[in-house]
Amino acid sequence: MVDILHKVGITTLEGLCGWWTTDTQGEAGKVGGVIQFRFGAGGIDMKVLELDPAKRVLWQVVDGPQEWIGTKVGFDLKQEGDWTIILFKHQGWKEPVEFMHHCSTKWAVFLLSLKSLLETGKGAAAPNEIKLDSWE
């Protein structure tokens, strides 16, 4: 198993539509809820496994790209002075395939979007995020 890791510092965690994809629906606010993230025709469904506001959010992929099924996406938050730090992990990839490279850089783009949303009020959620390569 191999994992994507990232770290950014921001001030709070809210508003999924504003930083990842504008087409987000479902029950993000309770354990066991399923969130539907859509990107054009495709999408990802995540089940909420853990939810401890201002501390930890853990989701598991229940539908989406084959390589993502069963993987877990986690956000650990902590306060350091004026900063809230997010330690992000997308864990449990079976192999370090090219798609994992793509998703790693893309997560960084979306986490910078989240940082911007919370610091300035304006994120860059899909379909308005930075495009990386020929796959988009």
Next chain:
Amino acid sequence: MVDILHKVGITTLEGLCGWWTTDTQGEAGKVGGVIQFRFGAGGIDMKVLELDPAKRVLWQVVDGPQEWIGTKVGFDLKQEGDWTIILFKHQGWKEPVEFMHHCSTKWAVFLLSLKSLLETGKGAAAPNEIKLDSWE
């Protein structure tokens, strides 16, 4: 061992000063050469292990942050239609420490700087890159 992975698509690979840090010196152009990357007071020295223009560059960290010593930084390039794809790896971290999370997101920022440099002529090398958290 754990590895940072990233992927971006660009059009060529050159000009280290323009995308990572403006204070770059040394011998990047031959195997065995050592490149000195400086960021304010600190810095990283990398030895060139492999150099196959338009295909592959592999460096090894010979001086710098303790967690980086001995790790390898690699760029694999390939052509896909109008795109050059870079598969980036920073391999051989002993543990997935918080500093690895930081460096992963930071590499994404610098790879987006590289992409911008080559596509628009203007990158965002240190000290002018996006700042992530309280460590900078």
